[in-house]
Structures are given as structure tokens and as C-alpha cells.
Amino acid sequence: MLDMHEAGRAPATGTGNWALRVRNLRIELPQGGDIVDEVSFDIARGEVLGLVGESGSGKTTVGMALLAYARGGARITGGEIWINAAGGPVNILAHDGPALRRLRGAAVAYVPQDPASALNPALSLQTQLAEVLEAHEPGLSAAEKDRRIRESMDDVGLRGDAAFLARYPHQLSGGQQQRIGIAMAILLRPAVIVLDEPTTGLDVSTQNRILEVVRRLCDEHHIGALHVTHDLSVISAIADRMLVMYSGRVIELGSVADVFNRPHHPYSQALLSAVPELLSRSALVAVPGSPARPSERPPGCFFAPRCALAEGACQAAAPPLALCEPDHEVACHKAGAVATNAPMHLPDPDPVPARPVLDVAGLHVAYGRLKVLKGVSFSVHKGECLAIVGESGSGKSTLSRAIVGLVQGARPGLSFHGEALHPHARKRTTPQRQKIQYIFQSPFNSLNPRQTVASILGLVHDTFNRTGADERQRACIRALNLVGLPARTMNLFPDEMSGGERQRTSIARALLSNPEILVCDEVTSALDVSVQASIVNLLKRLMEEQGLTIVFVTHDLALVRNIAHRVLVLEHGVVAELGPVGQVIDHPAHPYAQELLHNARQGDLTLRVARQGEGG
Amino acid sequence: MLWRTIGLRLLLGVVTVLAVTVLIFAATNVLPGDAARAILGRAATPQAVAKLQAEMGLDRPLVVQYLSWLGGMVHLDMGRSLVTRGPVVDLIAPRFGNSLILLCITSAIVLPLSLATGIAMALTKGRGFDNIANTLLIALAGIPEFIVGIVLIVLLSTQVLSVLPPTSMVPSGQTVLGNPQVLVLPVMTLVLAILPYLSRLVRSALIDAMASEYVVTARLKGLPERQVIVRHALRNSLLPAIQASALSLGYILGGAVVVEFIFQYPGMGTALRDAVGSRDLLVIQAVVLIFACGYVLFNLAADVLSIIVTPRLRG
Numbered sequence: 001m002l003d004m005h006e007a008g009r010a011p012a013t014g015t016g017n018w019a020l021r022v023r024n025l026r027i028e029l030p031q032g033g034d035i036v037d038e039v040s041f042d043i044a045r046g047e048v049l050g051l052v053g054e055s056g057s058g059k060t061t062v063g064m065a066l067l068a069y070a071r072g073g074a075r076i077t078g079g080e081i082w083i084n085a086a087g088g089p090v091n092i093l094a095h096d097g098p099a100l101r102r103l104r105g106a107a108v109a110y111v112p113q114d115p116a117s118a119l120n121p122a123l124s125l126q127t128q129l130a131e132v133l134e135a136h137e138p139g140l141s142a143a144e145k146d147r148r149i150r151e152s153m154d155d156v157g158l159r160g161d162a163a164f165l166a167r168y169p170h171q172l173s174g175g176q177q178q179r180i181g182i183a184m185a186i187l188l189r190p191a192v193i194v195l196d197e198p199t200t201g202l203d204v205s206t207q208n209r210i211l212e213v214v215r216r217l218c219d220e221h222h223i224g225a226l227h228v229t230h231d232l233s234v235i236s237a238i239a240d241r242m243l244v245m246y247s248g249r250v251i252e253l254g255s256v257a258d259v260f261n262r263p264h265h266p267y268s269q270a271l272l273s274a275v276p277e278l279l280s281r282s283a284l285v286a287v288p289g290s291p292a293r294p295s296e297r298p299p300g301c302f303f304a305p306r307c308a309l310a311e312g313a314c315q316a317a318a319p320p321l322a323l324c325e326p327d328h329e330v331a332c333h334k335a336g337a338v339a340t341n342a343p344m345h346l347p348d349p350d351p352v353p354a355r356p357v358l359d360v361a362g363l364h365v366a367y368g369r370l371k372v373l374k375g376v377s378f379s380v381h382k383g384e385c386l387a388i389v390g391e392s393g394s395g396k397s398t399l400s401r402a403i404v405g406l407v408q409g410a411r412p413g414l415s416f417h418g419e420a421l422h423p424h425a426r427k428r429t430t431p432q433r434q435k436i437q438y439i440f441q442s443p444f445n446s447l448n449p450r451q452t453v454a455s456i457l458g459l460v461h462d463t464f465n466r467t468g469a470d471e472r473q474r475a476c477i478r479a480l481n482l483v484g485l486p487a488r489t490m491n492l493f494p495d496e497m498s499g500g501e502r503q504r505t506s507i508a509r510a511l512l513s514n515p516e517i518l519v520c521d522e523v524t525s526a527l528d529v530s531v532q533a534s535i536v537n538l539l540k541r542l543m544e545e546q547g548l549t550i551v552f553v554t555h556d557l558a559l560v561r562n563i564a565h566r567v568l569v570l571e572h573g574v575v576a577e578l579g580p581v582g583q584v585i586d587h588p589a590h591p592y593a594q595e596l597l598h599n600a601r602q603g604d605l606t607l608r609v610a611r612q613g614e615g616g
Numbered sequence: 617m618l619w620r621t622i623g624l625r626l627l628l629g630v631v632t633v634l635a636v637t638v639l640i641f642a643a644t645n646v647l648p649g650d651a652a653r654a655i656l657g658r659a660a661t662p663q664a665v666a667k668l669q670a671e672m673g674l675d676r677p678l679v680v681q682y683l684s685w686l687g688g689m690v691h692l693d694m695g696r697s698l699v700t701r702g703p704v705v706d707l708i709a710p711r712f713g714n715s716l717i718l719l720c721i722t723s724a725i726v727l728p729l730s731l732a733t734g735i736a737m738a739l740t741k742g743r744g745f746d747n748i749a750n751t752l753l754i755a756l757a758g759i760p761e762f763i764v765g766i767v768l769i770v771l772l773s774t775q776v777l778s779v780l781p782p783t784s785m786v787p788s789g790q791t792v793l794g795n796p797q798v799l800v801l802p803v804m805t806l807v808l809a810i811l812p813y814l815s816r817l818v819r820s821a822l823i824d825a826m827a828s829e830y831v832v833t834a835r836l837k838g839l840p841e842r843q844v845i846v847r848h849a850l851r852n853s854l855l856p857a858i859q860a861s862a863l864s865l866g867y868i869l870g871g872a873v874v875v876e877f878i879f880q881y882p883g884m885g886t887a888l889r890d891a892v893g894s895r896d897l898l899v900i901q902a903v904v905l906i907f908a909c910g911y912v913l914f915n916l917a918a919d920v921l922s923i924i925v926t927p928r929l930r931g
């Protein structure tokens with residue numbers, strides 16, 4: 001906590017329509033060195049500022065710092081954070097102890113990322129809501145408390161009756177849990193709320209409803225909001241202005257329309273070009289290299305090593321944040337120059353010849369009494385990418401696991417090259433197991449943390465081949481090169497790699513068994529957008545060069561547009577629609593597919609930006 | 617819903633105890649020789665053995681023998697001791713009472729003490745009190761309880777200070793409650809044996825809870841730190857402590873044979889040791905069955921308590 005600033009000193013600009021002023025915020029790691037530095041921005045009353053950045057950019061650290069809180073031993077060592085609270089402007093960093101406690105929740109409130117773990121599982125909703133009032137306004141009568149809680153529940157569109165409030169967090173859906181998180185944050189009508197990725201992990205339709213609630217509450221109650229997210233589409237839906245962070249620094253700040261339409265920083269341009277579009281296939285552009293960690297930052301501009309425009313001046317000195325047009329600031333020596341062209345649009349792919357490799361005929365899967373798949377039939381053709389889409393609970397993940405033989409309770413119904421596949425991987429023949437490989441959703445727990453890449457890959461090689469150490473080494477390096485990783489990756493442990501590198505390693509592991517079919521289960525959903533672009537490009541290249549067949553399970557229809565030949569829409573364990581990608585996305589026939597597409601259009605970045613451009 | 621769950625656990629407990637009775641009965645019957653031979657000794661004639669077997673009902677089918685033994689247990693008719701020839705119940709009842717007293721006093725001390733120590737350590741994690749207490753507790757955990765007991769005897773009742781009786785033998789006709797000084801050393805030894813285990817468990821559970829997202833949320837809601845700790849963190853960290861407490865109570869009731877032996881404490885542990893020494897089969901059976909019932913009962917209580925503090929388990 002900062003002692004050199006006096007509590008209660010008003011900022012130079014006086015009290016006006018502002019809600020939050022952050023000046024020169026600096027947060028340091030326990031071992032020294034900064035996570036974020038030189039962060040300054042304002043939020044007006046009723047305004048939503050979107051804060052975007054990739055993992056490690058420091059965006060969540062900045063969000064929590066607004067409540068004078070830092071995680072894991074990090075310390076806020078410099079700057080001022082002024083909040084225009086009901087009792088007058090206050091620098092929250094100048095307070096500690098009980099004074100700070102009284103500001104948290106009342107002047108500035110926090111909506112956590114994952115409500116499932118942020119709500120206390122042992123306490124009822126009533127207790128968790130009422131304790132906010134009790135801590136800040138002791139002496140409130142029971143009737144008044146109930147009235148205030150009901151009002152907040154009303155605000156977020158939930159029932160405020162005693163029966164509902166007596167529930168526990170696990171009895172609510174994910175969307176309801178997040179509404180409780182928001183109700184809790186606005187209970188005391190704070191001047192500022194910090195929303196930390198509040199819609200990550202929710203369905204598009206649930207996500208849209210939550211964003212509407214946040215937007216409406218900020219308008220109605222004149223709350224200034226900082227909305228932290230990695231999802232540019234969310235920003236375009238909810239924010240008035242946006243701030244882009246890279247490696248702990250603000251690199252661009254302006255209105256959402258300005259930044260989306262005229263991104264001045266090469267990194268902002270790259271981020272926008274990496275987002276897949278729903279309505280047309282495009283050549284996604286991935287940023288080369290990986291983000292600079294705080295300990296490995298280069299001198300000068302931190303983005304320079306990955307920047308196509310970088311020159312001597314960029315390595316010599318860090319560019320300051322400066323106006324590039326009215327109300328639009330950027331920190332770049334080459335501001336405004338085009339580093340990444342808008343992505344090139346491509347035609348939808350021609351359908352591949354109908355040569356089935358995998359046939360699914362009337363597949364049933366049940367977990368106990370719960371029927372997850374109820375007679376699913378389709379064929380996967382050689383060399384195609386078949387996308388399987390649906391909302392959570394549609395059975396798409398179960399279907400992908402059934403194909404590789406990983407679910408209990410599957411009935412027979414699969415055949416590979418005309419030969420029946422046993423429901424359980426264990427009972428399949430070695431060539432059958434070898435030819436159908438599976439890539440897991442999260443590369444963070446699908447690689448053994450105690451083994452080097454060499455032993456992770458070597459094990460797969462040895463399972464299917466009998467060779468000496470040299471040949472094993474060559475085969476593993478070949479696989480790594482195929483996925484764009486250098487040979488020295490062999491000596492690394494998984495936690496020494498970034499998320500994208502880990503997912504590439506998982507793909508290399510699958511390729512080592514020389515598969516015909518790769519089953520990819522939400523393989524990019526744990527990754528940042530620029531990393532997602534590079535993985536999608538890799539899979540496309542493998543399809544073309546290696547003749548791989550891909551079954552691609554996802555909830556992201558824009559991603560489907562960019563990779564798939566055909567799309568299968570799954571609704572509650574039944575095939576709702578199956579057809580070429582252009583047809584299903586542009587002219588869905590089945591009502592459920594139409595609803596999915598409607599929601600996807602609502603959430604699509606390009607469409608949102610276009611809508612805003614039209615002034616609506 | 618809660619009552620249904622509790623009823624189900626109770627039923628499972630009864631099944632467990634029944635399974636234990638089968639095991640005990642089977643184990644004592646597969647041993648070579650039977651009670652009749654044990655009583656009459658090696659020199660007995662086959663006729664004498666057969667006569668006594670018939671008297672004791674040992675010539676009946678095993679299932680019938682088991683059922684009659686089980687029926688006797690239910691009615692607290694545990695048969696007669698092979699050694700003293702007196703009813704087993706009369707032999708065990710006072711011992712059971714003494715063990716129960718030891719159990720109550722020890723747990724009344726060790727449970728709150730472990731909780732307090734664990735909380736204090738968690739709240740000073742990596743600093744003064746935590747470092748000192750942790751070092752001491754780990755050292756203590758490494759010392760077997762019979763050495764702790766002997767050291768206590770040396771310190772408090774012989775060489776250094778001579779304030780307490782080194783053994784807990786009670787004159788016949790008196791209870792341990794009438795001689796409270798004999799309880800001090802056994803209780804101290806048991807407390808020192810259990811404290812490291814329980815308090816370190818509370819410590820790590822509370823540290824985990826303090827690092828959880830809901831504690832961060834509670835802090836950022838502006839709740840007083842005391843409330844963050846007690847209402848949010850502690851409540852969720854009680855679960856492992858409850859289960860571990862049940863195991864500790866079972867240990868005090870039954871497993872403390874060594875501690876009872878050191879101090880010659882007249883409890884179930886020494887009763888079991890004596891019975892094993894003299895091959896008093898019926899006493900062994902009865903004592904082991906009581907131990908098993910104790911474990912089942914404590915775990916049942918722990919399960920019910922867990923359900924009460926964990927809404928998710930209420931189904």
C-alpha cells in the first residue's frame with residue numbers, strides 16, 4: 001500500500017462526471033520487476049471501458065488493483081486510483097485497514113470471473129447477499145435489508161423471494177450464478193464496478209443476456225465499469241471505449257468504433273485479424289512469436305520482436321502513449337502504419353468426394369438413465385473437416401469421445417473402413433486405435449507435467465514402432481517440425497511452454513501415430529485468439545499436406561466457417577442438421593440451427609462492429 | 617432429504633457391523649483348536665473334549681453357532697470368560713467405562729486444541745508461530761507414542777518432578793474418576809500423539825480455503841477479516857478435520873493399546889492385551905466387536921456432520 005499519497009486529496013480536475021481516474025499505476029512482482037507500469041485511464045459515469053489483452057498481459061492484475069488488491073504476493077507500488085464515490089473523490093491506494101475495507105464493495109465492487117468458485121458453496125444466497133449490507137451499513141433493519149436485496153435481484157432479472165434466496169450456489173445455473181455475482185456487486189450502488197471476464201464459459205445466448213444486464217445497470221445507475229476480457233466480440237457488444245494491453249503496458253486506448261475500424265497499433269491490428277468471421281471464410285493471421293513475459297521483456301518497445309514494422313527506433317526507446325487522432329491514443333513509433341492487412345476473404349471449400357472412412361450408424365450413449373446420444377447417424381469422408389456444433393449439453397463432446405472409444409455406456413454403432421469399431425478403445429485393434437487420434441480441449445492438463453516432451457512423444461513412437469533411440473529421436477523431431485515447433489522443444493517440460501506450444505505438442509503427439517482421423521474437442525477454447533488462429537491454420541495445413549481427416553468439435557460457429565467442409569448440428573443427442581458449411585451457416589433449415597445461428601450473429605465481432613458503424 | 621441420507625448411512629453402518637461380526641466369528645473359528653480344547657488343555661481325552669464341546673454347543677453347525685453368538689451379543693450376553701469363568705460382560709463393563717472416560721477427556725482437550733493450533737498456524741503461515749509450531753509438531757509426530765509416554769513418566773513422575781503416579785492402576789473397588797491423578801499422563805500422551813496430525817490437517821485445509829476464489833470475493837466485498845476467516849474460510853475447511861477427528865476418536869477407543877499398556881491403565885486396550893495373552897477367545901471377540909462398533913459410530917457421526925456443513929451433499 002502506498003503511504004506517500006495523502007488520503008482525501010482531490011485530483012486536480014475536481015468533481016465532475018467522472019467515475020474513475022487511474023494515474024501511473026505500477027504493480028511489482030514479489031521478486032522485483034513490474035507486472036504492469038505506467039497505466040493511466042479514466043472512466044466516466046455510466047461508461048463501460050473494455051480492457052482487452054491476452055493471457056499474461058496484466059489485464060486482470062489491473063482490474064483487481066482498482067480495489068487496491070493484488071494476488072500472489074504482488075504489490076501495488078505506485079500510482080493513484082481515484083474513485084468518485086458518493087462521499088467525494090477518494091484515492092483508494094491511500095487507504096488501508098478498516099478504511100480500505102469500507103471502500104471495497106461500497107465505492108468500487110468486483111464481479112469475479114468464475115462464479116462457480118467465487119460464490120461460497122456452504123452459504124445460502126441470502127447470507128452472501130445480506131452480509132454485504134451488514135458489513136457496510138450495520139444497523140439496517142431486516143425489512144430494509146430484504147427490500148434492498150429484492151431490488152438488486154430485480155435489477156439482474158432474478159427472483160428475489162425467500163425460497164429462491166434460500167438456495168445454495170450449486171443449485172443455480174452458470175448464468176444465474178453470474179447474475180448473483182452482479183447483484184452482489186451493485187447492492188451498495190458503487191461508483192465503479194470491475195467485471196473480470198464475467199461471461200467466459202457461458203453459452204452465447206446466456207452471455208448476451210448477461211451483457212445486456214450489465215449495460216442496462218451501468219446506464220440506469222450511472223456506474224462506471226471496467227470490463228476485463230480477452231474476447232473482442234464481448235468488448236464490441238458492451239463497451240463504449242476500449243483499452244488494449246500488451247505485456248503490462250497500455251498500447252492503445254480509444255472509442256470502440258475507432259479502435260476496431262482504425263486500429264493504430266500493430267498488435268491491435270494483429271488481434272483483430274486473428275478473429276474468425278462468421279459470414280465468410282478468411283485467411284486468419286497469426287502473430288509470430290509469443291508474448292514477452294515480465295522477466296524477458298526486450299529493451300525499447302515490448303512488441304518490437306514480433307512486429308513486422310519494427311526498426312531501430314523501436315528497439316532503442318519505448319514509445320509513449322500519445323494522441324493519434326481525437327480521443328484515440330496509441331503507444332507506437334509507427335502508429336497508423338499498416339502492419340497487418342485486413343484478412344483476405346476466401347471462398348467456402350468445395351465438398352470432398354463422398355468416400356466414407358468413419359460411419360456412425362444409430363449411435364446411442366447413456367450415462368446411467370440419462371440418454372446423451374439418441375441414435376446419431378452420419379459419415380465422415382476422407383480428407384474433410386467435419387465440424388460438430390451445438391450448445392453445452394447437446395452431446396457433442398460425448399460424441400467425440402465415443403468416436404475414440406472413451407465413454408462408458410456406448411452401444412455399438414461405429415465402423416471404420418467398413419469394419420465395426422468396438423465401443424471401448426481397449427477392445428479395438430491396435431491399427432484401429434492408431435488411426436483415430438484425439439486432441440484434448442485443455443493442453444494445460446493433457447500433457448504429463450513430470451515428463452519432457454521427448455519422453456511424452458517417445459512413448460507414443462515406441463507404442464507403435466520398434467526402433468533404436470536415434471530413429472525415435474528423428475521421428476519425434478519430424479512430428480514437432482510438422483506442427484511448427486523447433487527441435488529444442490524436446491528438452492522442455494510442459495510448464496516451460498505457452499498454451500499454444502502445448503497444444504502444438506499434443507497435436508504432434510497425435511501425429512506420431514500416423515493417424516487418418518484427428519478428433520479435436522474444443523481444442524482452441526482455452527487459448528488466446530491469436531494462438532487460436534495459428535492452431536486453426538496448422539490444422540488446415542495438415543489437412544492439405546497430410547491428407548488428414550478432422551472431426552472438429554466446437555461451440556464457435558465463426559471458427560467452423562473457417563475450417564470445416566461440412567457441419568453437423570447436434571441438438572440434445574439428435575442430429576438436427578448436416579450439410580456444407582456455407583449452406584448451414586448462411587441458410588440454416590432446422591429451427592434449432594436457426595436459433596444457434598441467430599445467437600452467433602448476435603455475438604459475431606464483425607457484425608457487431610458493422611452494426612455500431614450504422615449507429616445502432 | 618437430509619433424514620433420508622442419514623437413514624441410509626445408518627443402514628450402511630449396521631451392514632458394516634454385521635460384516636465385522638462375521639469376520640470376527642470366522643477368524644476365531646479358523647484358528648486350530650477350539651474353546652473346549654483350550655479349557656481342558658493338551659492332556660485332555662477325546663471323550664472329555666467331546667463332552668465339553670456338546671455342553672458349550674460347539675458341535676452344532678457353524679451357522680447356528682454364529683447366530684446364537686450374535687443373538688447373545690445383541691442381548692449383552694457375551695458368554696463366560698474361558699479364564700475367569702465369570703460372565704464376559706462383568707469383566708468388560710468397567711474397562712469399557714474407563715476407556716470411555718479416557719476418550720471423553722482426551723477428545724475434549726485435543727479437538728479444540730488442534731482446531732485452535734491449526735487456525736493459529738494457518739493465519740501466521742510462513743511466519744513466527746507457524747514455523748515454530750510446525751517444527752515442534754513434525755518432531756512430535758516422528759516420535760512413537762510409547763516413547764512420548766516414557767519421557768512423560770521420566771519427567772513428571774520419577775526423576776525430574778515426582779508429582780504424578782507413573783502407573784494408572786486403581787485399587788479394586790475404585791474408579792479412575794475417584795483417582796483423577798491417574799488420568800493425567802495417559803491423557804497427555806494421547807493428546808500429544810493426536811495433536812500433530814489433527815492440527816496440521818486443520819492448518820493445511822484452512823490455508824487451502826484462504827487461497828480460494830470465494831475468500832478473495834469475500835475480501836473484495838469489504839467484509840471484516842474476522843468474518844472472512846470464520847464464516848467463509850473456516851467453515852469450508854472443517855470437512856477434512858471432521859473426518860480425521862472420527863478416525864482419531866476410534867484410535868483412542870481401540871488403538872490406544874500401547875498407551876494403556878505403558879501406564880497399566882485399566883481400559884479396553886489392556887483388557888484386549890490380557891485376553892490375547894491368555895487366549896480368552898470370547899473376551900477377544902467382544903472387545904474387537906466394541907472397537908468396530910466405535911469406529912462405525914464415529915464415522916457415521918462424522919458423515920452426518922459433513923452433510924450438515926456441506927449443502928452440496930444434501931442432494
